Amino acid sequence: xxxxxxxxxxxxxxxxxxxxxxxxxxxxxxxxxxxxxxxxxxxxxxxxxxxxxxxxxxxxxxxxxxxxxxxxxxxxxxxxxxxxxxxxxxxxxxxxxxxxxxxxxxxxxxxxxxxxxxxxxxxxxxxxxxxxxxxxxxxxxxxxxxxxxxxxxxxxxxxxxxxxxxxxxxxxxxxxxxxxxxxxxxxxxxxxxxxxxxxxxxxxxxxxxxxxxxxxxxxxxxxxxxxxxxxxxxxxxxxxxxxxxxxxxxxxxxxx
Ligand code: MG
Numbered sequence: 001x002x003x004x005x006x007x008x009x010x011x012x013x014x015x016x017x018x019x020x021x022x023x024x025x026x027x028x029x030x031x032x033x034x035x036x037x038x039x040x041x042x043x044x045x046x047x048x049x050x051x052x053x054x055x056x057x058x059x060x061x062x063x064x065x066x067x068x069x070x071x072x073x074x075x076x077x078x079x080x081x082x083x084x085x086x087x088x089x090x091x092x093x094x095x096x097x098x099x100x101x102x103x104x105x106x107x108x109x110x111x112x113x114x115x116x117x118x119x120x121x122x123x124x125x126x127x128x129x130x131x132x133x134x135x136x137x138x139x140x141x142x143x144x145x146x147x148x149x150x151x152x153x154x155x156x157x158x159x160x161x162x163x164x165x166x167x168x169x170x171x172x173x174x175x176x177x178x179x180x181x182x183x184x185x186x187x188x189x190x191x192x193x194x195x196x197x198x199x200x201x202x203x204x205x206x207x208x209x210x211x212x213x214x215x216x217x218x219x220x221x222x223x224x225x226x227x228x229x230x231x232x233x234x235x236x237x238x239x240x241x242x243x244x245x246x247x248x249x250x251x252x253x254x255x256x
Contacts, residue, residue: 066225105145194227
């Protein structure tokens with residue numbers, strides 16, 4: 001199932017998107033908490049505005065350097081244990097929403113990533129049980145102020161600015177996350193072309209590691225790391241993150 005959050009100008013609603021990504025069948029409430037029931041109303045995707053498919057209730061957990069080729073381009077090796085950081089939920093925006101580049105940074109980078117959406121409250125999840133706590137998957141851009149990431153010495157500000165965590169276009173609940181191609185385009189040019197099978201720590205290991213520290217809540221999001229090819233974005237450019245069996249997340253970058 002593909003679950004989108006959208007608006008027609010009224011309050012946000014949820015809906016099921018068809019395989020072609022053309023139509024949305026509205027459902028009665030938030031599928032993280034309610035049984036899925038159709039309202040009977042349908043819309044063309046082109047006639048609605050898609051919103052971030054989930055607003056994390058408590059946290060977005062980022063994972064640093066989880067692809068060896070990206071760790072190498074950052075000048076190091078992938079860490080032996082997953083390296084976690086937290087992104088505030090106020091950084092989340094949806095498909096098509098502008099990423100606002102702040103005046104504090106002169107070097108804003110895209111990072112295309114597979115995002116995992118947690119489906120239920122859990123703690124100390126064993127790796128063999130990890131897939132059972134997943135609601136679904138979406139595309140993410142872990143936007144990073146690269147200059148502040150190094151000058152601050154930690155990553156809260158560099159990755160936590162408002163609009164720095166685009167998610168979408170929808171949540172795919174039926175996905176083999178181990179076998180997805182991840183392509184990022186900047187103004188149409190392919191700049192990242194990776195494969196989720198190249199993650200250093202797989203999704204089950206990430207959930208086990210994160211839940212050993214934090215209680216995970218429904219709607220929490222784990223960003224699983226980016227492959228090689230990160231780079232700067234200029235104001236006016238558009239970045240697309242495409243994951244084969246999910247779709248395309250596309251956002252313009254602007255400077256006010
Ligand atoms: Mg990242």
